[in-house]
Amino acid sequence: MKLTGIHHVTAISADAPGNRRFYAEVLGMRLVKKTVNQDDTSAYHLFYADGAGSPGSDLTFFDWPAAPARRGTHSISRTSLRVANEASLEWWRERLTKGGITVSPIRAINGRSAVDFEDPEGQRLTLIADGGDIPFVVWEKSPVPAEHQIRGLGPVTISVPKLDRTEVVLTQLLGLERISSYRDADHATGEIHVFKIGEGGPAAELHVAVEPDLAQAREGAGGVHHLALRTPSFADYDAWAEKLKAAGYPNSGKVDRFYFRSLYLREPNGILIEIATDEPGFSADEPAETMGEKLALPPFLEPRRAQIEAGLKPL
Numbered sequence: 653m654k655l656t657g658i659h660h661v662t663a664i665s666a667d668a669p670g671n672r673r674f675y676a677e678v679l680g681m682r683l684v685k686k687t688v689n690q691d692d693t694s695a696y697h698l699f700y701a702d703g704a705g706s707p708g709s710d711l712t713f714f715d716w717p718a719a720p721a722r723r724g725t726h727s728i729s730r731t732s733l734r735v736a737n738e739a740s741l742e743w744w745r746e747r748l749t750k751g752g753i754t755v756s757p758i759r760a761i762n763g764r765s766a767v768d769f770e771d772p773e774g775q776r777l778t779l780i781a782d783g784g785d786i787p788f789v790v791w792e793k794s795p796v797p798a799e800h801q802i803r804g805l806g807p808v809t810i811s812v813p814k815l816d817r818t819e820v821v822l823t824q825l826l827g828l829e830r831i832s833s834y835r836d837a838d839h840a841t842g843e844i845h846v847f848k849i850g851e852g853g854p855a856a857e858l859h860v861a862v863e864p865d866l867a868q869a870r871e872g873a874g875g876v877h878h879l880a881l882r883t884p885s886f887a888d889y890d891a892w893a894e895k896l897k898a899a900g901y902p903n904s905g906k907v908d909r910f911y912f913r914s915l916y917l918r919e920p921n922g923i924l925i926e927i928a929t930d931e932p933g934f935s936a937d938e939p940a941e942t943m944g945e946k947l948a949l950p951p952f953l954e955p956r957r958a959q960i961e962a963g964l965k966p967l
Contacts, residue, residue: 653891654827655849657856658805659880659912659928660699660710661731663775666873668696668715672967674771675700678751679733680796681711683944685934686967689714690909693953693960696967702804703791705934705943707882707912708855709804714877720774721875725811725866726921728876730776730839732806734854736784738765740800744779747796762807762834762846764854774874780806782854807846807857808879810923813864815845817920822847825901826881826925828858841865849881878924880914889913889929910950911936 665671675698676683684705689695696715699705711731723729735741741758748755748769756768765781779802788803796802812818822828828847835843840861849856858879871877883889889906893915896903904916911934915927934943937950947964949957 653883653888653895655881655883655927656851657708657849657853657882658808658858659707659882659926659930660712661728661805661808661876661879662697662712662714663731663876664716664718664721664871664873665698665713665773666716666718666720667773668698668713668965669967670772671713671715672698675711675713677795678748678753679802680791680794681802682791682794684710685911685948686944686946687948687950688953688960688964690950690953692716693956694963696964699934699944701934702788702801703794704789704940706789706804707928707930707933709788709802711805716873718872721872722867722870723875724869725813725863726923727811727869727871728808728879728923729811729861729869730778730809731876732766732778732780732808734782734786734803734806735779735800736803737781741765741767741779741781743800756838759838761836761839762832762844762859768838771874775876778806780854782806786853786855804855806854807859809839809844809859809861810879810919811840811861811863811866811869812919812921812923813862813866815860815862818860819845821901821919822858822860825896825899878916878926880926880928882930883927884930886913886929886931889915889927892927910952 681700685699701709790798832846842862847858907914912928
């Protein structure tokens, strides 16, 4: 029973149409699911991923009319997205620069080539080269050529003021392993510790920056709401639910999101971490060929479709 990598990252946008334009038209990711926040159906929940909506490729957004996030510790501070190699990084530097986005030079982050940039709302993003060996599904309708497409999520960085209690939860409860540390003055004021998830690698790392001198972050647009870690099957998911219960660690209990099943917990600094299943996936209620084209609602929300659609603004 091991977590196998990053499942998805969910962030916050106060501009759903602009968000769709940037992630689908500029970054060329596929909008694989256009649905609503199941706990707040007045808000879109938009899922961008590879061509198949593969687990581990999802960057998702809640559409909330929130003030801009305040950066600081007690937060998920940076999300990385994988591309194949340095040639792709050069291609992306040119594309983003032409689009008016400020992009860093190519540099090494913990031994991997990378570039940093922000989306129009200040979401902090990094493109990293993963070597091109991790399978992904090309999105044939993407404006980005197949060889340069975003291949999935890379390491996610969280910021905490102290490592000790967070490390206990990550290692003893969730089974991650601390394998190394590094410094990066462009990303963090303190040391960054690398925890591998399952077998590790560029799609299965959590980076923990220790930043005691930062003020506490405030959630908002351009910030991240939570990150999710992958568990492959319903059987493993059930076992995780039992493990958290037996440990007495506060958590949500089982939550069925229809497209995956979830468990939610907060590490000691309040950062929300989800355990999510790889199955059944986004084609559970739509043909794979047309995913994301219409508003999708899980069965328990379908009777309220007219009311929900009336409360949403067109994208």
